[in-house]
Amino acid sequence: MINIIGVLPDDTIETDVKVTEENLKRYKWYWVDFSEPTADEFQLLDTVFHFHPLAIEDSGIILQRPKLDYYDGYDFYVTHTVKQEGKEIVKEELDFFVGDNYIITFHFEKSKEVEQVWNRITSQTIVEKWDPYYVFYQTLDKLVDAYFPVIYDIEEKLDDIEDNKQNQSMDELMDELFDIRHMLLHIRQTVNPMRDLLYRMLNSQHLTGVKKRREYFSDIYDHLLKVSEMVSSNREITSDIRDNYLSVTSHQANEVMKVLTIITSIFTPLTLISGIYGMNFRYMPELDDRYSYFIVLGMMLFIGLSLFYWFKKKGWFD
Amino acid sequence: MINIIGVLPDDTIETDVKVTEENLKRYKWYWVDFSEPTADEFQLLDTVFHFHPLAIEDSGIILQRPKLDYYDGYDFYVTHTVKQEGKEIVKEELDFFVGDNYIITFHFEKSKEVEQVWNRITSQTIVEKWDPYYVFYQTLDKLVDAYFPVIYDIEEKLDDIEDNKQNQSMDELMDELFDIRHMLLHIRQTVNPMRDLLYRMLNSQHLTGVKKRREYFSDIYDHLLKVSEMVSSNREITSDIRDNYLSVTSHQANEVMKVLTIITSIFTPLTLISGIYGMNFRYMPELDDRYSYFIVLGMMLFIGLSLFYWFKKKGWFD
Amino acid sequence: MINIIGVLPDDTIETDVKVTEENLKRYKWYWVDFSEPTADEFQLLDTVFHFHPLAIEDSGIILQRPKLDYYDGYDFYVTHTVKQEGKEIVKEELDFFVGDNYIITFHFEKSKEVEQVWNRITSQTIVEKWDPYYVFYQTLDKLVDAYFPVIYDIEEKLDDIEDNKQNQSMDELMDELFDIRHMLLHIRQTVNPMRDLLYRMLNSQHLTGVKKRREYFSDIYDHLLKVSEMVSSNREITSDIRDNYLSVTSHQANEVMKVLTIITSIFTPLTLISGIYGMNFRYMPELDDRYSYFIVLGMMLFIGLSLFYWFKKKGWFD
Amino acid sequence: MINIIGVLPDDTIETDVKVTEENLKRYKWYWVDFSEPTADEFQLLDTVFHFHPLAIEDSGIILQRPKLDYYDGYDFYVTHTVKQEGKEIVKEELDFFVGDNYIITFHFEKSKEVEQVWNRITSQTIVEKWDPYYVFYQTLDKLVDAYFPVIYDIEEKLDDIEDNKQNQSMDELMDELFDIRHMLLHIRQTVNPMRDLLYRMLNSQHLTGVKKRREYFSDIYDHLLKVSEMVSSNREITSDIRDNYLSVTSHQANEVMKVLTIITSIFTPLTLISGIYGMNFRYMPELDDRYSYFIVLGMMLFIGLSLFYWFKKKGWFD
Amino acid sequence: MINIIGVLPDDTIETDVKVTEENLKRYKWYWVDFSEPTADEFQLLDTVFHFHPLAIEDSGIILQRPKLDYYDGYDFYVTHTVKQEGKEIVKEELDFFVGDNYIITFHFEKSKEVEQVWNRITSQTIVEKWDPYYVFYQTLDKLVDAYFPVIYDIEEKLDDIEDNKQNQSMDELMDELFDIRHMLLHIRQTVNPMRDLLYRMLNSQHLTGVKKRREYFSDIYDHLLKVSEMVSSNREITSDIRDNYLSVTSHQANEVMKVLTIITSIFTPLTLISGIYGMNFRYMPELDDRYSYFIVLGMMLFIGLSLFYWFKKKGWFD
Numbered sequence A, B, C, D, E: 001m002i003n004i005i006g007v008l009p010d011d012t013i014e015t016d017v018k019v020t021e022e023n024l025k026r027y028k029w030y031w032v033d034f035s036e037p038t039a040d041e042f043q044l045l046d047t048v049f050h051f052h053p054l055a056i057e058d059s060g061i062i063l064q065r066p067k068l069d070y071y072d073g074y075d076f077y078v079t080h081t082v083k084q085e086g087k088e089i090v091k092e093e094l095d096f097f098v099g100d101n102y103i104i105t106f107h108f109e110k111s112k113e114v115e116q117v118w119n120r121i122t123s124q125t126i127v128e129k130w131d132p133y134y135v136f137y138q139t140l141d142k143l144v145d146a147y148f149p150v151i152y153d154i155e156e157k158l159d160d161i162e163d164n165k166q167n168q169s170m171d172e173l174m175d176e177l178f179d180i181r182h183m184l185l186h187i188r189q190t191v192n193p194m195r196d197l198l199y200r201m202l203n204s205q206h207l208t209g210v211k212k213r214r215e216y217f218s219d220i221y222d223h224l225l226k227v228s229e230m231v232s233s234n235r236e237i238t239s240d241i242r243d244n245y246l247s248v249t250s251h252q253a254n255e256v257m258k259v260l261t262i263i264t265s266i267f268t269p270l271t272l273i274s275g276i277y278g279m280n281f282r283y284m285p286e287l288d289d290r291y292s293y294f295i296v297l298g299m300m301l302f303i304g305l306s307l308f309y310w311f312k313k314k315g316w317f318d
């Protein structure tokens, strides 16, 4: 579907605009939104707007890296939105062609961010404050703001894992940690190129539309810097949690094995002694002695306690 | 609450100042401190000082990244204080608007650092040495000085952990180590952007207030470099401690298992022998022999000692 | 084998061209493809084209690093193709000499990419759109596009491993993971220098052929950036998978050892008791008592259950 | 204590110099050494030399980071010496104020390096070759040369650990490794800022004293580069040693556990059999048979050997 | 020993040259090779050639870092050769003083590379193609080419280790891996500074001798880039191999422990039962029953099988 806003020289807007080269010339500037475009609509990028084939190709491809390409008379931006659905990070691409007197937004899925900006501009009668780069800024701002809830959600999950608030088994914890690391990796693949894109925009000599609103785009860049740092901090925390569990686990294994070894070491010799006096040889002098049984019991007690104190002295009970 | 110092052309100060555009013009320069401001006071940033909406928005948000934004006629700084409360690092934001003839400090919590500088300036009658950037320097210097005790405290804890001075269990040690790593990560998130902020200030062409006092801000930068290195060194030490414990633990596990295996290997065959001669078959020729018992005991001793020497020869007792 | 296309001043092409200096001067521009060249054909680089000995040496060597060398009147490029054969990444070198009015492609193995471009140009009658750098771009574009299936295949395998979809044993999984890491390392050795090569091309002042088609080579650079990021992400995922398995494995070891220790700890003392009352001493007062047997059985039950609850209380069953 | 050398215009030296502004003007250049200065002597930095308060503050603080500050008319350097005392790296600070016609050295502990240079200059009668920056170079050179024995000593210790030449227990080895890593970290904290300091000196436009003797300071920079690389190589070696021990340890654990499992698996079933025929039931038909005993012994042998060969076939003895 | 080639203005060479300042002036250019120089010969660097004391000092020191120093009228290079002797990487230093009309090579050990170049130049009668920087290039080229066999040998060893082709024990494998890592570290210490040296040479404004032969030195730089990447790749492979073994080892440990636990868990209770009925109490009602023995045997079978299926159901046999 294609939606268009045409802004007339007196800063009033029209929304019922025919997309022909002739007609579009009437407007001071205009915004064309390609939302889930059909193949026919997709053709318009070429037939009406005459964009470069490589830019059109990039629009048609799903999930290019976020980037900025300069073309004659317009700039082409690829950006990503990020959403969390279950244990998966879902990204969608939102492309912008920004010229002096127009902006084209292009996306294969419905875009909440575009819709919000659309509603805001169409709710006004005079739009003198707006121009193509302001539309671009507004959309980008909403798009980047949407990264934060995803990270906050991950941070909350990490907090739960750290203290094992949900009483999960080790296997579940490790699996969840692994999924979180996976998600952070996916987010990083979007956030870092987005951050670099904004950096490039802020330092570009060509982008007068950005220069004029430097503080606005700078504000978005701040957000991306912050998200980027949160992502890498959280990845460090995940690996810290894992290393911590590993240390604790291997220590526990040690403790368990000490118990096993102490029990085995104390009882095995005693069992042998009892086995020896359970043998059925005819001539076993000790068997007939009146006090043998008590002597052997005493001996067992002595051996058992000796071993116990030996282990204690070796510090195995600490 | 809002506190104001107005400095008159003769370098005397007034503290009972009305915050209106008209009135403020009387002063050579002035300092307005927003401490735990009410919503009404917050409005003054816009209505009286006419700061940019994005700068005002940043003031209103808690825990922006430390940063510097240039606006027409003033610079906007976001900085962080760091305190330790129990096992948590608590950070608070302290914002500065610095113009030619004013400085605005803005913070949602009471600020010990601002208070100190306030007391120092108000205790003087002539303040010719002071100007807005000197107030900024003084506050920043105190704020950064406050990072050191936090790090020193962590270093002390690490020393305790290294030598296990508090005789903690492995679990407790690893948990404390994990918390320290967490804290260091949190501090790093403040210190590194602060360091980069100072670097940017020192190398900025626009900040004449910083240029004039280059050696002072350079001194703060030195401190931040040092803190930043201490943070990363200490993170390395924590991971060293953990790796060290892991090595030692896994070695101990080996030793424990050797003891277990030696005991088991020596006594299990002997127990089998005793079991065999404890069977109740009617026809067991050995049982009737006069010396059988002693032969079997000798045999057991021989097997036991052989196994013992075999393990010894394999180096299991080293 | 050598194939040649000569483009005449009227933009028609000839494919039956004699390779002599004299003859080649007739053409507006020409393309010579050395495919699996014989030693004699290899000589032509020197005798007919007079390339620099070091460039010729580089052509003769197999698997140089991707790179660009400027020589007087022409540029020399070394590039790599990447294919997957079983568990091995196979790379082949494709060299280009690009001058103002010629392009030489040089490869010791058949090149699918060169063939595709060859077929495309020879299927046209007028080739006004083409020139040496366009041939270069077309080949490079196909060559880089061929990296993607290799990575996609690896990503699929990683997905299989993550969820162990093929029900492999731990040994097989780790071995496959190791092979994948090996492959990613090999790909990285090609992709990163290729990426740097394109970066250098895009930022070179000398390469007018690249400048004229900046957006095209920029498109290839985008692809290489993306591949490069996929490679490093996937390497991180492999190490994550391994660390995850390691955590889980070491946790399981703990669980297994707990079972062992519980069983041993409960039954070993009971076995000792049974052994004691199985001894054949003549004077063992307990043996004659009517209720001794039941008392001992009860005692055993009590000791067994006590130990069981003690372990339970220690949390060994969680 | 303060020592002073004054160099007269005829390049002869005086060592009995009064530290007053007036008197010092008589000399072509002079060197004042503050060694373990008293509080009174410390004041002279301000009262006689009028250094900047921040530079004086830095002198008074122990263990600033090595650095260079430019002040009007003089440069201020903070450098570190490194010594090894037992298992601790001891660092001391040595500060330099270098002006056109003077050098001030400042240190709270006795400095062997300063003493050496002092003795060398005072042993000469004509010192035309010397000037403040030459004194600085000489001292710095000695100071940096003193880093090497510390590293060489560590390398020797690592060699000992690698081959366990001192037959230490695993615990001792790991502890020593940990201490070495600690020391290397400490040294790195000095060496890297020192290296960066020299780099900055060599590339500074302001330091004519350094420019004039570029090759000399460059020589020191070489040394620092080398030390810095040795430190990081040795840290890698320590972690390699630890990882190696960990691999070997975990492999040995495996071997030990296999022995345990084989022994247990073979003997436990046999012991059960002997236990069964040791039961005292009145009706056990096998007991009365003439050959039962031998049949059971044979059966035991068969089971034992079968299990043995089964483990052998599984490759547990490799 | 000192060898000299003097090239006369007519490009013929003399090899019987007296080393005096006077005599050397006769030549268009000359090459002096100090091979294993005596102390007297070492003096010539000062007395005849008047090199800077720091450059002479560097020549006298063994194993400086590879580097380049500019002096008035000549450049001083320190380079390293790399050889493998057993499990050790042996490096030797080869120093060059290169002036407009001379080159001095200096080495304390015999140099195969110098010899090769020497033989090549002396086998010619007219040497118009040669000059000091061409001698330098030729030697450097050979020296760097000699790095490759060392790496190839290591790669082969790694391949052997990967597939354990030599059927080594785990201990031997880990030890060999450790030695290989050690060697790679040593090589890296030479290769990376050599690479940086070439980079600096190629980008230096001062070195006209290098500029004139840019493509030749660029070719050496390519080689060093390639070696440097091979070294770091191979280090990654070694750590991959180790991590892989560690994973597999820890998995095997798990499997072994499961076998142990299953065996122990099944047989220990049965042994207890047999022990109970082997007790010698006078009043044990079960003993007299005709079918007790068979009931107990059946019970044992039932318990054993139950436990077996319970472990099977828990997935311990997978």
Ligand SMILES: [Mg+2]
Pocket (backbone or CB within 6 Å): A058, A059, A060, A061, A062, A063, A064, A093, A095
């Ligand atoms: Mg697209």
Ligand SMILES: [Mg+2]
Pocket (backbone or CB within 6 Å): A141, A142, A144, A145, A219, A220, A223
């Ligand atoms: Mg925003």
Ligand SMILES: [Mg+2]
Pocket (backbone or CB within 6 Å): A141
């Ligand atoms: Mg916003």
Ligand SMILES: [Mg+2]
Pocket (backbone or CB within 6 Å): A159, A162
């Ligand atoms: Mg937390």
Ligand SMILES: [Mg+2]
Pocket (backbone or CB within 6 Å): A175, A178, A179
């Ligand atoms: Mg999962």
Ligand SMILES: [Mg+2]
Pocket (backbone or CB within 6 Å): A219, A222, B054, B057, B058
């Ligand atoms: Mg903001």
Ligand SMILES: [Mg+2]
Pocket (backbone or CB within 6 Å): B058, B059, B060, B061, B062, B063, B064, B093, B095
């Ligand atoms: Mg704020």
Ligand SMILES: [Mg+2]
Pocket (backbone or CB within 6 Å): B141, B142, B144, B145, B219, B220, B223
């Ligand atoms: Mg301070």
Ligand SMILES: [Mg+2]
Pocket (backbone or CB within 6 Å): B141
């Ligand atoms: Mg201070």
Ligand SMILES: [Mg+2]
Pocket (backbone or CB within 6 Å): B159, B162
């Ligand atoms: Mg310490």
Ligand SMILES: [Mg+2]
Pocket (backbone or CB within 6 Å): B175, B178, B179
């Ligand atoms: Mg905790």
Ligand SMILES: [Mg+2]
Pocket (backbone or CB within 6 Å): B219, B222, D054, D057, D058
């Ligand atoms: Mg300071």
Ligand SMILES: [Mg+2]
Pocket (backbone or CB within 6 Å): C058, C059, C060, C061, C062, C063, C064, C093, C095
């Ligand atoms: Mg080639």
Ligand SMILES: [Mg+2]
Pocket (backbone or CB within 6 Å): C141, C142, C144, C145, C219, C220, C223
């Ligand atoms: Mg492509």
Ligand SMILES: [Mg+2]
Pocket (backbone or CB within 6 Å): C141
């Ligand atoms: Mg394409």
Ligand SMILES: [Mg+2]
Pocket (backbone or CB within 6 Å): C159, C162
């Ligand atoms: Mg996946």
